[in-house]
Amino acid sequence: MSKRHSAKYKIDRRLGENIWGRPKSPVNRREYGPGQHGQRRRGKLSDFGVQLRAKQKLKGYYGNISEKQFRRIYDEATRLKGDTSENLIGLLESRLDAIVYRAKFVPTVFAARQFINHGHIKVNGRKVNIPSYRCKPGDTIEVRDRSKQTIMVLEAMQLAERDVPDYIDADHNKVTATFVSIPQLADVPYQVMMEPNLVIEFYSR
Known part of the structure; x- marks a missing residue:
């Protein structure tokens, strides 16, 4: 089981976004990442980096979902009819x-x-x-x-x-x-932009 519940705001700072819209998020005070190198200027991400970041943001949003669980949800989304990215959001919100x-x-x-x-x-x-x-x-x-x-x-x-x-x-x-x-992506009130299409690209490499 993931231990992320004890350090949820680290996700915000690592991603540089207040993904739950919480008023106590440290990103509201400082937008740079955690640690002694957090204030270094971030380089431009590769396509893989952009996809990985999108996956980390979506998976992190739902709390203690492990990588194994998240991959299983993706696999199920690919087996369903219709748009895989919309299926992924529907399964997560269910x-x-x-x-x-x-x-x-x-x-x-x-x-x-x-x-x-x-x-x-x-x-x-x-x-x-x-x-x-x-x-x-x-x-x-x-x-x-x-x-x-x-x-x-x-x-x-x-x-x-x-x-x-x-x-x-x-x-x-x-x-x-x-x-x-079961909602579509546009129906879900995410506080930041989620890009499930990039998550699909990440797993389908």
């Missing part, structure tokens, strides 16, 4: 941890994974503790009754920095959400 985050039940994608692991989430009335669980359109996701009044959940639902996207119908009074449809 993950239970992504939906819990999008519904604003938790403040971060990292918190979503932990929240699910600890058994706080039900899907269609049944407890699911697997963050990578694939949800289908029409599935109902809810926070279990005794977890609905936790401070983290209440504060997350009040966050003004992001909105619930149209492909999720969230009811914050009942702390439930319905996964309405």
